[in-house]
Every structure is written in C-alpha cells, then in structure tokens.
Amino acid sequence: MNAVRMFAIVLIVAGILGLAYGSFTYTKDTQQAKLGPIELSVKNTETVNIPVWAGVGALLVGVVLLVVRK
Numbered sequence: 001m002n003a004v005r006m007f008a009i010v011l012i013v014a015g016i017l018g019l020a021y022g023s024f025t026y027t028k029d030t031q032q033a034k035l036g037p038i039e040l041s042v043k044n045t046e047t048v049n050i051p052v053w054a055g056v057g058a059l060l061v062g063v064v065l066l067v068v069r070k
Helices: 003-021 052-067
Strands: 023-035 038-049
16 A cells, blocks of 8 residues: 555545544643642643534545545
C-alpha cells in the first residue's frame, strides 16, 4: 500500500467516526495548589463537537483519493 491510499483510508474511517459519534470528551488534570504535603488538583471534563460538514468532507476527500489514483 502506498501512502496516498493509506491516507485515504484513514480519512474515510475518520469521516465515518465523526459522523457516527459527533463529539468526544477528554479529561484534563490541573494542579490548583500545593501546600506542603497536600496537593489539590481539579479534573476538568471537556467536550469537543465535530461538525457534520467536517465528517462528510473527510469522507468525500478519502473516497476521491481512493478512487482517483495515478
């Protein structure tokens, strides 16, 4: 497999996942204060929304790259 074909497959999979899930969340740890042996930290949960146009665009570009190869 060449690099263009692999990139096309990655774009297709990313587009399908983006359309299927629509968003993903991750947890970010932040250190708030450190007082001697006591350390206070906060875990923030962030949500990232994936626009529909980005999923469709990735899917279409992947299909075009896969079909139109030289």
